[in-house]
Amino acid sequence: MKWLFKLRGDIPDQWKLPLSGLGVGIILAIWFVFTSGENPLTPSKILPKPLNVFGAFSEMYQENNLIKNLFRSVGLNLAGYIKAVLWTIPIGFLIGLFPVIRGMFQRPLDAIRFVPIAAAIGLFIGWFGIGASMKVNFLAFGIFIFLTPIVVQRIFEVKDVYLKTVYTIGATDWQTIKTVYFPSVFSKLIDDIRILTAISWTYIVVIETINSEEGGLGALTYTMRRLSQPDKMYAAFMLIILIGIIQDRIFVRLDRELFPHKYQLKNQDKYGKLKQVSIFDTIMDFAFSAFTWTLLGVYIMVAINEVTGFLSDIKILDFLFGDTCWAFHFLMISIILYKGYGFYIKLRSRKSATPKIVENV
Incomplete structure (x- = not known):
């Protein structure tokens, strides 16, 4: 555990999430201490109680x-x-x-x-x-x-x-x-x-x-x-x-x-060998990829609805983003083009790697 107090030391991957959770827990504990009791150390007009803040989300959603x-x-x-x-x-x-x-x-x-x-x-x-x-x-x-x-x-x-x-x-x-x-x-x-x-x-x-x-x-x-x-x-x-x-x-x-290429050295140990990918990183990669494709599918359906109204008379994207709706369209179309280009490159590389059979005439 000497790495805990080593100057400019690196945090092991398995400790990053627990330490982050501990830091958030300490902040919440201090927040509770300063706002607890009938006469809190900090007036509620300056620093409200944590439970009141978390409860405000539902009120803001409804009102x-x-x-x-x-x-x-x-x-x-x-x-x-x-x-x-x-x-x-x-x-x-x-x-x-x-x-x-x-x-x-x-x-x-x-x-x-x-x-x-x-x-x-x-x-x-x-x-x-x-x-x-x-x-x-x-x-x-x-x-x-x-x-x-x-x-x-x-x-x-x-x-x-x-x-x-x-x-x-x-x-x-x-x-x-x-x-x-x-x-x-x-x-x-x-x-x-x-x-x-x-x-x-x-x-x-x-x-x-x-x-x-x-x-x-x-x-x-x-x-x-x-x-x-x-x-x-x-x-x-x-x-x-x-x-x-x-x-x-x-x-x-x-x-x-x-x-x-920026992460090539980070993915190697001190002997130059590739580090084993953790289960957490594998799950996060899969979740991010699944989220991206799901988002693209939902966007395509909602974008078609903006023109045809086959799902609802309400233009969802226009309602949510207002006059900045073009920015969301720009972002999603850029992602679609990037994914399409990546798929094209993979398809072309597979075709070039497939051996051609030459028939003798």
Whole structure:
């Protein structure tokens, strides 16, 4: 058990879940201590009792359209991220790769990072109104100004040995970008995007207070604060934390799926042999795969219903996501194309591996 107090020591896989559970248990125990009794150490208006917070979920589901507000915030998060990434990738690569573009625009972009984002809400209201379009563009801008310099930095972190290798074999500039810069930058950029997820939820909670009738978890917390219902506020915060954790795990899984080479050393022991895959990891891989295919099947049925109405007259996706429904469609279609491409590659590899029988005429 010396690894428990070893500086920068690694946690064994079998201990990660128990230690996480212990940490959550300690936090809940402290919460109970500070809020228990008739005269708690912390007033209930500041820190409500845990049982009241957990009980608030059912009240919010019945009285405050919890599911709809949840999906409105998730849709806003997806839409903002998609727009930000679509802006960041081309602009970041242009600045990082071409000196003339970098000389003209890198310093202005670096300066924009010092603009207080919350103070710029008025500008976005003047440009886009107070609807979902304003919120999506505000969120995308908030992510863009932090993510673009990171893309430029990742481009300069590409190792010279890879560049010299492709130049030696006569690669063109486009081939160098496609085979060296893209894989190297994207394999690191996915971690940066994952870290920025937490910041994006801060912006969402702020921006959803504008025109709060459109809904969202931020609008819900704003309403609960005005009504002095701290138990429901804490419940909404816990829901945001849960969504953030799920998003983080999805990014980790996506990272393993797209860039397996990053985990090659982690999957080996000190002797260089592959570690045995645990039963838990096997179950989680199967569960994630089953969930993905189930989600795709449900999406296809619901998307067809949006057009034909064969399941219900209610357009479910439009009801849940509102004006950010396009972001969910974009995400699901991207997953379908990725899965289809993977299936095509496997099918083609099987055909090429099948020996051909040549008949003698």
